[in-house]
Amino acid sequence: MARNLWGWGEVEAADRLEDSRARAEAFFGPLEVEEAAAPRVPAPRVEVPPPLRDFSSAEPRVRAAHALGKSYVDRVRGLRGDFSSAPDLVAFPRDEADLAAVFEAAQAQRLSVIPFGGGSSVVGGVEPRLGPAHRGAVTVDLSRLSRVLEVDEVSRVARIQAGVFGPELERQLAPHGLTLRHFPQSFEYSTLGGWLATRAGGHFATVYTHIDELTESLRLVTPRGVVQTPRVPAHGAGPDANRLALGSEGTLGFITEAWMRVRPRPVFRGAASVHFADFSRAVDATRAIAQSGLFPANCRLLDEKEALLNGVAGDGSSVLVLGFESADASVAPLLDCAVALAEAHGGTCPRGKTLRDDASKARSGDAGDSWRASFLRGPYLQDAMIRLGVVADTFETACTWKAFPTLYAEVMQAVRDALERGCGGGLVTCRFTHVYPDGPAPYFTFLGRGKRGGEAEQWAELKRAASDALAKHGGTITHHHAVGRVHRPWYDRERPALFGEALTAVKRAWDPSGLLNPGVLIDAR
Ligand SMILES: Cc1cc2nc3c(=O)[nH]c(=O)nc-3n(C[C@H](O)[C@H](O)[C@H](O)COP(=O)(O)OP(=O)(O)OC[C@H]3O[C@@H](n4cnc5c(N)ncnc54)[C@H](O)[C@@H]3O)c2cc1C
Structure with a gap:
């Protein structure tokens, strides 16, 4: 089945429009459905360099599939057929030697290099851009690096290649009776490497909230060589090299594999x-x-x-x-x-508690089940909203418990006001995705009527209002969606200035020509 070029999931699963239409119309009144336009992909600016020909493609559909992430604005652009950001070629490396060839060709041909996992970034992390000296862009899709290479059942860790998608990773661990149990909402269409590079948040609401907690060691291939971090459960030997690669968002190198902490399936x-x-x-x-x-x-x-x-x-x-x-x-x-x-x-517990082990697979029919079903439908619902002309998106943060009441009140008000100004009204909701002893990670959803052709501006105004309010009231710009390019203005202010200088120095040391992901997370100079 082919992936939906502009929206979520596979093409056949994508059309859940009628489910959503009635609910949206109950709130917004009659809505018109927009059909997807034919994709427009510009001609490549450069030819595929000969050393990359064995494992690269310049097919327009392949390039279009790597032009955008899955943010609200990306999906609107894709629906309208705008794939103008397509890379000039897409490489599918089979091993680290192919990655070395990519770096060499990119250096020689003056190409930017864009690491790509599942492409589910919602912050502009995979959209190809050129640095000042670049003539074109090569996107590097890691999906061929998709194997569980080794399992240490004694220590309960597994060595896993970074390009593996969530379901395939779990399928390969299953014969060992083990699971990673990292289930972001994007699980089906995102990869281990993407999770590590963005410090993704999974389904565990406490303790193992970010992929960081499940990482023992990893391997980062930079333009200057390989950084392999030590295989130990913990250490006190200075700053942790894992922490430089985790969250590096494809700006320092390719994470090619990692030793991940796995566990038996829950019973x-x-x-x-x-x-x-x-x-x-x-x-x-x-x-x-x-x-x-x-x-x-x-x-x-x-x-x-x-x-x-x-x-x-x-x-x-x-x-x-x-x-x-x-x-x-x-x-x-x-x-x-x-x-x-x-x-x-x-609190009251109207439906009581549900307890089960695998032997008694009794379904609870509890609200938790309605919640889970709705959680998995969410990305398809957003596609439907976009086709119906509704501006629909989410944003997330974390703050202390002390800051939360004011942050909640002020952020809700700021978004309601922005909805009123830009969309003539709308809806904003909040949930906690993760909680810590010192504070929650609140996650907001907003919906407003869009103006066809003007949605990007409407969205930008809503995003600005929300992000400014988060920053003002003690929230981070992101708890788990990463920085990319979209969050840069707020991240640059949130990040301590001297830490920014140190990060830039690491970027210069590992990627001296500024090949990797220009404009994401940090500037090369
Ligand atoms: C519907 C939906 C639901 C989502 N739910 C969640 C959620 O529950 N939790 C969460 O944390 N996020 C969520 N996200 C955001 C997104 O799925 C995560 O950021 C995810 O970790 C990205 O993985 P990916 O494989 O798709 O990476 P991509 O989107 O391909 O890449 C993300 C970034 O990492 C870089 N990158 C990718 N692979 C590598 C690699 N091997 N080495 C170095 N750099 C690399 C890219 O250059 C890019 O900057 C969601 C997104 C969508 C659209």
Whole structure:
């Protein structure tokens, strides 16, 4: 099945329009559906360099498939057939020798080099751009590096190539009875290398929130040579080299493989959904659980509009979706403690708790299940909204518990005001994706009526209002979506100036000609 060129997923799965249309029209009134335009791809500026011919393509459809990420604006551009940012060629390296050939050819031909995993970046991280000295761009798609190479079952780590997509990674670990259990919403269409390069956030709401916590060591191929970090569970030997590669967003080199911490599949699970009439009490309950040492796998608080939008509660309640999992022991005592804490803050558990092990695969029918189904539908829903002319996007942050009440009130207000100005009204909702003892990671969704042809400006105004409000009230510009180019103005202010200088020095040391991903994360000079 072919990938949808402009939207999410495969072409056949993509058309879920009618599902969404009725819901959107109930809010916005009658909406018109826009059909996807034929893709327009410019002629390549350079020919495929001879040393790369064996493993590269300059086919227009292949180049178009590597022109954009999957942000709201990327998808609008793709829907309208605008693939003007397409790279001149796409290389599919088979090994590190091919990567060395790419660097050599790029240096000789003055090409920028764009690392590409699944292309699910929502921050402009994979869109090919040229640095001042470049004549063209080569995108390097790592999907041929897709194998689990070794499993150390004693230490429970696996050596995994970076270009593997989520489902294939899990398929190869399954015969060992092991799993990585890193499930970002983009799991199906994103890769291990992309997760590492962006410090992705997975489904664990506590402890193993970012891919960082699952990484033992990794291998980074830079234009200057290879950085292989040591295979130890932890060390105190100076600053951690893993931490320079994690989050480097393709600006320092290619992550080609990593030793990742894996685990047995969970057997025991427990879940409950706790309803609250008052959002601020729900926040207090969530904080109490985050600070309790119980460390639930799932701890997602949905505000009342988010609960409504996702079909989890329709009575104005905020809902805390709790889940525990273990391969070894019943999680019932942990779930009991977490629910008791929530009830002590005024929560009620209308459908009770669900406990199951693999032997009793009883479905709970709980709100947690509605939430999960809605979570997986989300990316397709955004495609439908775009075709219906609705400006629909999400943004995320993290802040301290102390900062949260003001940040929440001010950010919601700033986005509501921007929706009023730019779209004549709309909807904004919030949930927590991850929680820490010292603060939550709030995730916001907004929807407003678009003006055909003017959506990019409408979106930019909403994004600016939201990001300014986050920065003003103690939130980071991103908890897990990464920086790319979209978040640069706020990231550059958030990052300590001397740290920025140090990062630039590393960039100069490892990529002295500034080949890699110009404009993403940091400038070459
Ligand atoms: C619908 C949707 C849901 C999402 N849900 C989540 C979520 O739950 N959690 C989350 O964290 N993010 C999420 N994202 C964002 C995105 O999926 C993540 O940033 C993901 O980690 C990107 O992986 P990828 O393989 O698609 O990388 P790409 O998008 O291909 O690349 C991302 C960045 O990493 C660089 N890169 C890619 N591979 C390598 C490599 N091997 N070596 C060096 N650099 C590399 C690229 O140059 C680029 O800058 C979501 C995005 C979408 C569209």
